[in-house]
Amino acid sequence: MRSTTNCRGFTLIELLVAISLMALMTVLSWRGLDGVSRAQIRLQQQSDDVLALQATLAQWGADLEAMAEQPDTPSLDWDGRAFRIVRRSSAQPDEGLRVVAWSRRSEAGQGQWLRWQSPPLRTRSELALAWQKAQVWAQTPADDDRLREVRTVALDQWQIFYYRGNAWSNPLSSADSASVGSSTNATVPDGVRWPVQ
Numbered sequence: 736m737r738s739t740t741n742c743r744g745f746t747l748i749e750l751l752v753a754i755s756l757m758a759l760m761t762v763l764s765w766r767g768l769d770g771v772s773r774a775q776i777r778l779q780q781q782s783d784d785v786l787a788l789q790a791t792l793a794q795w796g797a798d799l800e801a802m803a804e805q806p807d808t809p810s811l812d813w814d815g816r817a818f819r820i821v822r823r824s825s826a827q828p829d830e831g832l833r834v835v836a837w838s839r840r841s842e843a844g845q846g847q848w849l850r851w852q853s854p855p856l857r858t859r860s861e862l863a864l865a866w867q868k869a870q871v872w873a874q875t876p877a878d879d880d881r882l883r884e885v886r887t888v889a890l891d892q893w894q895i896f897y898y899r900g901n902a903w904s905n906p907l908s909s910a911d912s913a914s915v916g917s918s919t920n921a922t923v924p925d926g927v928r929w930p931v932q
Contacts, residue, residue, distance in 0.1 A: 784888070791887040794850065798822055798835050799927060805832070808862065810923055813895045813906045817873030819866060824855055831855040832862060836869035839893045848890040851876075851883050898926030 745753075801822040804810045811820045818837040824830040834853040839846055851872050853865035872880040896903045906924070 787888050791848065791850075794887070795837070797825060798837075801825055802923070803832055804923065805862070808859070809866075811927075813897075814870065814873075815907055817870050818895055819869045821862065821866070831857045834862065834865040834869050836873060838873035839890050840873075846890045846892070848887045848893070850885045850887055851880065852885075853883070896928050897924035898928070899924050903928065 798820050801824075802810050803821050803823045805821060808821065809819075811818070813819075816838055820835045820837075822833055822835055824833055833855060836851040838849050838851070840849055841847070851869060853868070856862045856865055868880065871877075872884070876884065895906055897906045903926075
């Protein structure tokens with residue numbers, strides 16, 4: 736007696752439907768993986784930006800905390816372009832003073848917050864020269880001045896406010912402009928803030 740078995744395979748239509756479904760699942764999973772990868776890249780970029788801003792704010796705070804008041808010399812000044820500070824050296828206290836300047840400059844169509852620092856200063860004439868050089872750096876930096884600057888974070892707008900007489904005010908306003916940059920130490924405000932927009 737002979738046994739007959741029905742061997743039936745897949746039809747061409749069934750194979751085409753299965754291949755189409757597998758291709759669709761592959762495309763959807765690829766798009767999902769691509770979306771996860773892009774989200775991870777964006778998250779890493781945002782994390783890097785936050786870390787750069789935190790480091791910049793820490794440096795800003797360190798510069799203000801290390802401000803050194805000198806007789807007959809301004810300790811800080813804001814002229815609308817450069818925020819200049821005379822500060823003690825943080826690495827070695829006996830190293831001398833430094834002039835630090837912060838400024839905003841547009842580079843390649845994007846605003847950039849920059850920090851410039853002088854070499855250690857030991858004499859009054861070196862201090863006066865570095866003070867002037869910081870102001871010139873903020874307006875038209877020379878190549879050797881650019882070597883002393885550090886780009887910190889992107890910045891669109893920047894304003895400085897001083898806290899004096901129980902109120903925040905613009906240091907360039909008429910009430911404060913007479914005292915800003917004068918040679919007395921009474922010009923040092925109780926606080927400095929900068930709202931970034």
